[in-house]
Amino acid sequence: MRRFSGRFRSSLIIGLQGIRARKLRTLLSMVSLFLGVSAVVVVEAGASIAERALIADLELTDGIDGTRILDMPPNDKAADIIVSTVKGRTDAVGALSVSGIVGEPGVRPVNEGGSPIDQNWGGGAMICSSDGRCVEDTSRPKGEAIEVRLTALTGDIRVFRPFTQVSGRWLDFATMPSMAPHLVLNREAAKGFERHHVPAEMRVAGATANLTPQFVGVVDDGDVRPSAYVRLDELANWLPASGLGNPNGGAEVRVMLAPSSPVEQVLTTKLRGAGVETYVSTIESRKHRQKELTLMRLIFFSMAGLVLLIGVAGILNVGLATVGERIEEFALRRAVGTPRMLLAGIVLAETLLTGLLTAAAAIGVCIAGLKVVTMVVGDSQPLLHNVQFPWEAGVAGIIAGLVAGILGGFVPALRAAGIPIATVMRA
């Protein structure tokens, strides 16, 4: 123990003396390594942030990982069963979608088929002749109306799809249902309504009358097409279950469930009893994206690795030059009894220390840089909003610094250990 501590303390003293005597050199080797470690940290941070953004996007559109999805063909019995089973629950939410047109009566919407506002994906009403050829139905004029995907909810769907509120507020499920349905739009729908001043009248196929919705807020739901969300019970005042489950109205019926919700069993049994076929699936975005994510990381990391290699070459170069310069010192130290291994250890420790210091500096600069970037552009760039420095990037930086220190110090350490005393001291 005493012997070990003697070695350790000696090497500490000698190493610090060495670094202090060569501040400029140490700084120089840090510069090249700094770039390498920064590259690794930036790539790792970028990959983590991109991965999180990608997953966050999927969570918005599909649902958070682990969510159970119950899909079924539109069917008026299904709608009733779902409403009666999941109403008031938080671990299961029914989402029944139909298409709705908001705007002037008697015109075709500007985005027929529910396309994004500036694109036409087709899907408008067609008139088909008996020989199978179809042409666009142009009997009605295009006008100030927008087609949205209207999703009626039995409860708060944000448990499964974490929408972010853009403005206004979200639907309140606790109040009495209003006769004028509250509508929350997504960004694309909001954009449409901003551009086209349409009268607030909504037509939904199968409704007893046109409704007068109240827009209460805008959310980001990850959908590029215009969509709107409404309380099912508010819509139901106007649209009977048969309308929600109408297969001709482009309806979709889906129930989202928490991973081990007891509702799943009850619901599938009831639906099966009613002759409704269900399709069950689980959201596993992370798993499905794993391959892509791994590939992305691999590509970025090989690039960063290359930069790091240059940094290692820098440390190696400076390390070798330093050993060359210190031949006399090392020979002298060996002459007064310092063991070879200790000398090698001191050289390695010096580069390791340099590597770690550099890594710490690079990580610090990257953290500060990210702070600045998010502060400057964070508001306009939702991807960068509220990003934290990923700890993985810090770990990657430390590892990069260690690896560079070992790689860059190994050869100089061997050189230092092999210096012959007799030849040097005779000179």
Added chain:
Amino acid sequence: MSDPLIRLTGITKVLKGQQEPRTILDGVDLSVDAGESVAIVGRSGSGKSTLLSVIGLFDRADTGTYELDGVDISRVPERRAAKLRSSHFGFVFQRFFLLKHLTAAQNVAMALVNGQGWLPRRERRARVMEALDLVGIAHLAKNRPARMSGGEQQRVAIARALVRRPRVLLADEPTGALDTETGALVIDALLAATTRGCGLILVTHDRDHAARMGRILDLDAGVLTERVPA
């Protein structure tokens, strides 16, 4: 009779270079007792420095035996050799080999901070000051080599050689770079160590310095012979 401090028997050193092998040391026999001082003289290239390297365990002989205190150390592994260099030998060279980024005291302390036998800071400082005092330059402890004369620098080197209280001092032309007067001071410092029981082997070209040693040995083309006192 007790064993001599060091005893070399039939030491040879052959240099296998690019050309045909050259014998540098050719069957050297030498024994030195504690407190004894020995001068080795000879022409340039006769092998004096090589002999000191073998004695100081910088280098190994090809054949022959080398005993230290009666123990054969001709084939000790490097780890053991490093330990012996630290515990038994002190070195002084023609060039002083001081580290210019360290003060005189730190240069002396480096023989203590060598990974062998740790001394606490307080004791280290006491030993360093004692060694600097022995060579008469304790007042220069905080100076760096660049601010010292050649004679002062060489005395720092001697203090560094003495600080571990070695059994043998090996000096390879320690006065070669100094004027006569300063050289004499350096020899004084070396001889003072022998009064404390340290063996001294001095390689020198200077007749006067050689004459101050107890014995003089001639090295000629690798062959060592004792000069019989006239």
